[in-house]
Amino acid sequence: MSPEKVYGGVHLVPYRGVSELFYCFVFKLYRWLAFLEKISPRRQSDFRLSVSHLRQKGFLPSAEDIQTQAESLARQLNRDSVVEDVTVGRAVINFKIKRDVLAEKILEQVSKEGHTFGLKSALLCGQQKGRTLVEFSSPNIAKKFHAGHLRSTIIGNFISNLKEALGNEVVRMNYLGDWGLQFGMLGAGFQDYGSQEELKANPLQHLFQVYVRVNAEAEKDEGVRQRAGEFFRQLESGEEEALALWRHFREISVGEYQRVYQRLGIRFHEYSGESFHQKQALDVLERLRAQGLLRTTEKGTGVVDLSPAGDMSCFATVLRSDGTSLYITRDLAAAIDRKEAYDFDEMIYVTDKSQEGHFRQVFQILRAMGHQWADSCRHVPFGLVRGMKTRKGEVVFLEDVLEEAKGRVLRNMQATWTSKELEDPDVTAERVGVAALIIQDFRGPLESDYSFDWGRVLQMQGDTGLFLQYTHSRLCSLTRMHGSGEGGPLDPMLLQEEQGAGVLKQILRYDEALLQCSCDLQPKHLVNFLLALSHLVAVGLRTLPVKGSPLPLAQARLRLFDSARTVLANGMRILGVTPVEKM
Incomplete structure (x- = not known):
């Protein structure tokens, strides 16, 4: 392995064990600054480094003239086996790389690492690893899976997948x-009003x-509300008849959720x-009382003072x-129990943003109790989805959304694609439909509300889940027809076109995307x-033909497209999308 180098006063260590390719200035400092401006590949230069951005980040002093600084920095950067040319623009440094070296190293690495490509990057080595507990989905039993729980479910799954991919041990908790x-x-x-027959036939619909009905009756009759309070007191005191009914509701609910x-x-x-924590909640109350943290108000409620003064x-x-007990009391007990058990x-909680205040209080109380590990607890909030409808009207239940997505995709497949060639069109339609929902949900900041639009969600062209699935299936089709290119020798000099270089440079940025997600x-x-990679692949498939090309050129292009397919599938799986091979 090559020794550490110094470029412009910045210490650089070997990257991925690949000679000089990844520890030269452009591929190390450029990437470690995380999230500097990305300039589209152009003929004159392959990458551009903004000197003003380096100054903003504190890597360079800001007193000196910026253009002089750019020229001075560029003089310190040596051309080598990778960097073909370094030029200075207006407060920027342009790098042109040797594309044959880029192609050879990237394609070799993707071929060798497969589904682990990018995960061992030096860019990700500094990420803390350990045991992560993710609480997500969390529907209310005895109710059908509400469409509003979709976001918590798929976001929590993504976080769990990401943490696992980056080497953490993950506990997925519902x-x-x-x-x-x-x-x-x-x-x-x-x-x-209950009926055992209806409960057996359609359990969650009947409970709903x-x-x-009982809530409507309680609005008119205070006696109904009093009987409800009495039933809950029976549950809390452990009366068997009430508990048996509750256990039955819980069992049938979990069974229904598992199908979804x-x-x-x-x-x-x-x-x-x-x-699980209602008895432990009483222990929490006793601890709060013993620590002098529990106070009683004039109304008789128990409170914890969180004011700084x-x-x-x-x-x-x-x-x-x-x-x-209350929801927050049981959350305190649950957090303490999980720390002891795991x-x-x-620990990451995935719930809608209306609960930000709740979790802020939970973490404050835990710290007040002396549990400093509360600093390692985190709430990931998300916004609301508006306008989610099926052909029957407003959506209430998640299964209706899944059926609608599958049905719409299936109709589109039957109308425009070769679904007759699929072994199981329903399975493909389901996976494509789920991909459409996930990508629509994940395109913007999680905390933002967004309006749902089936027309936009199911577009084939544009930044959609259908486009990702279609791109992956096209690449799989190419492999089925011509192979992956692995059988023959690779001549990287044959991958000099702009379109191929664009795909390679995007693949190179995979670990950057993972780092941003991790942060x-x-x-x-x-x-x-993934969407940017898919668009570059689409251009490549149009302009870099395999069929009819000389064998060495066809082999090189197949290796390029097969590497793109591998990286595309890897990223889709982390998002929670199952790639399809035919559409």
Whole structure:
């Protein structure tokens, strides 16, 4: 392995063990500054480094004339076996690289590493590794899987996939909403309006109908609400009849949810829930009381003062006046229990942004109790989806969304594509439909609300999940027809065209996208990378023909396209998208 080098006062170490290719200035400093401006490949230069950006980041002093600084820095950068030319523009340094070396090293590396390509990059070596617990999805039992839980489910799955890919041990936890006063309402309602026959035939739909009806009755009759409160007190005190009914509701709910998770390609290591911690919540209250943190208000509720001045200007309620626990109390108990059970290095909660205040209070109380590991807990918030409708109207349940996506894709396939050649068109349509939903969701910042539009989601042209799947399937088709190019020798001198170099340089940036995702847990960076790669591949497939080309040229192009297919599939899987090989 080559020794450390110094360029312009910056220490550079060998990158990926590939001679000088990745530790020269442009491929090391340029990338480590993370997220400097990317300039589209052009004939005059392959990469451009902004000197003003270096100054903003504090890597260069800002007192000196910027153009003089750019010229001085460029003189310190040696041409070598990789960098063919270094020129100075207006406060920028332009680099032209030897494309044959780029092609040879990138294609060799993708071929050798396969699904692990990019994950061992020096750019990612500094990422903390350990045990990560991700809590996501978390629907409320006894209710059908609401469409609103789609975002938590796919975002949490992406974060779990990313952490696993980067070498972390991940615990995927589904923390079910299976306790609280709403179950008192449901239990009381089922005693009045429930039917065992209907429960067996269509369990969650029947429970949903019961819940809607009992809530409507409670609005008119205070006695209904009182009976609901009594049923919940029976649950909290462990009365077997109430618990047996609750357990039945929970079992059938989890069974129904698992069908939906299977359709989305999502798995969990543990199904937990508020009920697991209702007794531990009492221990938390005792600890808070013993530490002098629990106060009682005039209304009889138990609170924890969170105000900096200790004047109760900001507090969290952790106990109802009737002595029953609250959601936040059970979350405190759950966090403590998880730390003891898993000794995690970080814990990530994926819920909508309306719960930001809730988790801020949870983390503050944990720290007040002396649990400094609360600093390793993180809430990933997301916005709302507006306008999600099926042909039948407003969407309520996630399965309706999945059916609508699959049905629309299937109709498009039957109308325009060769679906008759598919062994199982329904499976393909499902995977393409799920990809469409995920990419639509992940294109922007997670915390932003967005409006859902089926027409835009299912476009074949443009930045959509269908376009990603179609690009991958085209590359698979090329491999089926002509092979991957692995069988023969590679002549990198045959990959000099702009279109091929563009694909190679995009592949080179894969680890940058992963680093960005790792830093802020936003999938948009990976989505944008994959879409850009797909557009470059589409151009390449039009302008770099394999069929009819001389064998050495065809082999080189096949290696190029097969590497793009590998990287595209790797990134799609991290996002939670199952690549299809035929469409």
